[in-house]
Amino acid sequence: MPEESVYDSLQKEGVSRRDFLKLCGVMAGAMGMTSMPPLEKSGLPSSLDVTEAKSVERIAKAMETQPRLPVIWLEFQDCTGCSESLTRANAPTLGNLVLNTLTIEHHEALSAAAGFQVEEAKQQAMEKYAGQYILVVEGSIPTGEHAAYCTVGGRTAEMILEEAAAGAAAIIAIGNCAAFGGLPKAKPNPTNAASVLDLVKDKAVVNLPGCPPIPEAIVGVITHFALFGVLPELDKLNRPMAFYGKTVHDRCLRRPFYEAGKFALTFDDEGAREGWCLFKLGCKGPTTYNACASIRWDSGLSFPVQSNHPCLGCSEPDFWDGPGFYQGLSAPINRPNATAVGAAAAAGVVAGVAAGAANKAKKKQANEKEE
Numbered sequence: 209m210p211e212e213s214v215y216d217s218l219q220k221e222g223v224s225r226r227d228f229l230k231l232c233g234v235m236a237g238a239m240g241m242t243s244m245p246p247l248e249k250s251g252l253p254s255s256l257d258v259t260e261a262k263s264v265e266r267i268a269k270a271m272e273t274q275p276r277l278p279v280i281w282l283e284f285q286d287c288t289g290c291s292e293s294l295t296r297a298n299a300p301t302l303g304n305l306v307l308n309t310l311t312i313e314h315h316e317a318l319s320a321a322a323g324f325q326v327e328e329a330k331q332q333a334m335e336k337y338a339g340q341y342i343l344v345v346e347g348s349i350p351t352g353e354h355a356a357y358c359t360v361g362g363r364t365a366e367m368i369l370e371e372a373a374a375g376a377a378a379i380i381a382i383g384n385c386a387a388f389g390g391l392p393k394a395k396p397n398p399t400n401a402a403s404v405l406d407l408v409k410d411k412a413v414v415n416l417p418g419c420p421p422i423p424e425a426i427v428g429v430i431t432h433f434a435l436f437g438v439l440p441e442l443d444k445l446n447r448p449m450a451f452y453g454k455t456v457h458d459r460c461l462r463r464p465f466y467e468a469g470k471f472a473l474t475f476d477d478e479g480a481r482e483g484w485c486l487f488k489l490g491c492k493g494p495t496t497y498n499a500c501a502s503i504r505w506d507s508g509l510s511f512p513v514q515s516n517h518p519c520l521g522c523s524e525p526d527f528w529d530g531p532g533f534y535q536g537l538s539a540p541i542n543r544p545n546a547t548a549v550g551a552a553a554a555a556g557v558v559a560g561v562a563a564g565a566a567n568k569a570k571k572k573q574a575n576e577k578e579e
């Protein structure tokens with residue numbers, strides 16, 4: 209592993225002890241430390257006692273002792289939007305930490321070198337840090353007779369992934385494309401696109417879906433593994449609970465309108481202008497697990513629903529082929545990949561709408577009585 213600790217590296221960049229501790233505090237929030245699993249569940253090595261109660265102290269201790277983490281970042285059938293998202297991380301110090309302080313050994317889009325030079329550097333890094341590096345995959349992988357749709361240096365994405373996965377300590381499938389196949393896998397899936405988990409069966413894989421994922425989630429998960437050598441607690445779809453444990457609907461600022469049965473029916477009606485719920489305009493927030501409503505985007509500025517656009521469900525499997533953009537969820541989602549929780553949430557939606565309507569009817573009756 210690279211010998212220098214993260215703290216050593218920050219000190220070299222002129223970061224004071226005070227700023228260092230401040231950074232640890234920000235990272236504790238970004239990493240969702242409260243959901244950290246016990247070591248024995250992770251199956252991954254760590255020399256640290258992660259049972260200490262105070263997360264900031266744990267982060268500071270880890271940053272002072274842990275060596276920097278080698279990261280190899282591969283891009284396949286992607287639009288580079290996920291990489292772009294990382295460079296927009298909320299606190300510049302966090303983005304900087306991942307891009308500079310951790311050892312990103314290989315990233316095609318951010319690399320100064322090109323062509324065979326960069327391929328050679330990647331091979332060297334994979335050999336040097338065999339079994340220790342974290343592999344980040346962006347984009348889906350075309351497979352079988354369609355494998356040639358994505359090649360780098362004359363080799364298919366499938367071959368490149370197989371080789372890089374073999375030497376990785378853990379893998380992060382970043383974005384809906386890598387986690388679930390994303391847009392390339394949408395019907396009719398012309399490249400027979402697959403997700404990382406479809407192809408890699410013998411390694412720990414964390415899915416960070418979203419199109420793209422929230423930058424804080426990317427930074428949080430990478431730094432979590434970098435500092436503690438364990439992966440965060442995951443849900444049934446291998447998504448970190450800290451960022452995907454609640455639906456967009458759970459924390460949505462329009463939720464009171466949903467409960468009151470007040471829905472915008474067009475994008476320019478009175479309801480839309482008043483900030484009413486977008487459920488009837490196709491909002492998939494009730495069945496979409498993501499932290500958009502709490503962390504938000506662009507330094508906490510806004511998120512789609514706040515900007516008057518329904519959630520499209522971009523952190524769920526097959527969202528392109530789902531119940532349809534801009535079409536209201538009127539019944540539980542009936543698609544093969546829907547989780548039990550997702551279906552329950554959809555059922556909750558129906559109940560919620562019914563409750564909203566019932567409330568409305570009751571209020572109407574009460575008003576009539578009063579009159």
Ligand code: SF4
Pocket residue numbers: 285286287288289290346347382383384385386390391418419420421
């Ligand atoms: Fe681009 Fe979205 Fe795929 Fe990321 S998940 S590579 S942003 S299409």
Ligand code: SF4
Pocket residue numbers: 456457458460461462463464466484485486487491492493494513519
């Ligand atoms: Fe917010 Fe959408 Fe839920 Fe309405 S349906 S409260 S807009 S997440």
Ligand code: F3S
Pocket residue numbers: 418419456496498500511512513518519520521522523
């Ligand atoms: Fe995606 Fe919905 Fe958030 S569309 S960005 S999960 S609000």
